[in-house]
Amino acid sequence: MPNQAPSTVATDPRAATDTQPAVRLVGLRKHFGDVRAVDGVDLDVPPGEFFSMLGPSGSGKTTVLRMIAGFDLPTSGTIELAGQDVSRLAPFERDVNTVFQDYALFPHMSVRENVEYGLRVKRVPRVERRNRAEEALHTVRLDGFGERKPSQLSGGQRQRVALARALVNRPKVLLLDEPLGALDLKLRQAMQVELKQIQRDVGITFVFVTHDQDEALTMSDRIAVFSGGRIEQVGTPAEVYERPATEFVAGFVGTSNLLSGRGAESVIGRPGVYSIRPEKIRIDGDLSSPADAGETNATGTVTDIVYAGATVRYAVALDAGGQLSVVRQNVGSPPDFPDGRVRLSWRQDHCYRVPSPEGPQR
Structure with missing residues (x-):
């Protein structure tokens, strides 16, 4: 399993004008007894x-964040951090906030007193x-809220107070440990945009930890996908979603269909593991209609239909073996497949071969 792709080194055009990454991790490891929580991470963040670190619970992302913070x-x-080795420095000696x-x-403090607290500790004049x-x-759009107490604020407002308290110290790097996890869905989505x-307004480096793939895709310039204490892939949201470097990334980031074995050989025409996103597939009840040029087709039987409001999801067992998930936008009454027999079609360039673990790292 590759630790990370060559694309881990920043290719963002902003990095070309900076001599040092904001954060650089080299051979980073953290063991708790026999448990390797972080097992050799190399990473540059311009x-x-x-920048988001995405992965399931226990993947090592939060441990990496805690090591950057000094905890x-x-x-x-x-x-x-900006070229300075801080590996053994205390948290207060690092130019970061969390x-x-x-x-x-x-x-018991007002909003303003909460925001001022770090400056009071540093004895900044009143x-x-x-x-x-x-x-x-x-900056966080809370003008006029300074005299309120935290109990008088909504969840989203309290989140912004915590952000203001971190920003007031003007750190070079802001670390965020799943800060939106306690919010309800609608508020979390609104706060993602905010x-x-x-971050664009203040212009400092954000390193954001989340297990929510939609959150990472929505907010990030780049994403590192973690599994088992290692980095599986680093790339832009589009790179990680459209061209997953491993089977784990294909399955974890978004909903992916993986075709392999005999099913892949029969449908694709060659062996390997292939990723096809559900929204790229067209479903049709007419099995006799001719295939369009540049498309791949497969027939199968609908085994399940899930109504999800904006979309309808179909599970289709392929005649060639394996199962594919298909997502259609809900634009009216869903199509009727009386006998459950369907034909699936997708453009050949939407079918991506996932690199093998022993193959070249991406």
Whole structure:
């Protein structure tokens, strides 16, 4: 299983003007007894990027974030921030701030006092910290909320107070540990847009940890997909979604169909593992209609239909072996397949061969 692709090194055009990555991890490992929580991670994050670390629980992403913050020390490897090795420095000696999922606001303090707290610890003069706090609240669109208590705010507003408290210190890197996880779906989706806009406004590097694939795809400039303490792939959202480097990435990021074995040889015409996204497939009840040029076709039987409001999902058992999922937009009454027999069609360039583990790393 490849640790990461050559594309791990930043290709973002902004990186060409900066001599050092905002964050550089080299051979990073963290062991808890016999458990290898992080098992050899190399990564460059250029300044000004919104970078997400995506993976399931236990994949190592949060442990990497904690090591960047200084809350955990690496077993081996190095952590550099703007070219400085900070691997053994205490958290307060690193030019980073962290926003946690629970926000950790002081309930007895006002919003402004919460935002000012870090500046008070640093003994910043009162007038300056007041001005900086007001500026930070303006950045997160909370003008006029300074005298309220956290209990008087909504979940989304408390999340923005926690963000302002981190931004007021003007860190070079802001670390975010699943900060939207406690919000309901609609508020989380709204905050995804807001958080990305705030990052563009302030222009600092965001390193964002999430297990939510839609969140990572929506917000990120680039994504690192973690599994088993290692990086499976690093790339833009489109690269990770459209051209997964491993079977794990194909299955974890979005909903993917994987064709392999005899089914792949029969349908595709050659061996290998192939990824086809459900929304790329067309479903038709007329098995006799001719195939269009440049398309691949397969016949099968509908085994399940799931109505999901905006979309309808079909599970189709292929005659050649294997099963494919098909998603159609809900534009009216769903098509009727009385006997369940259907033909599936997709463009050949929408069928992507997933590289084998022993093949060239991507």
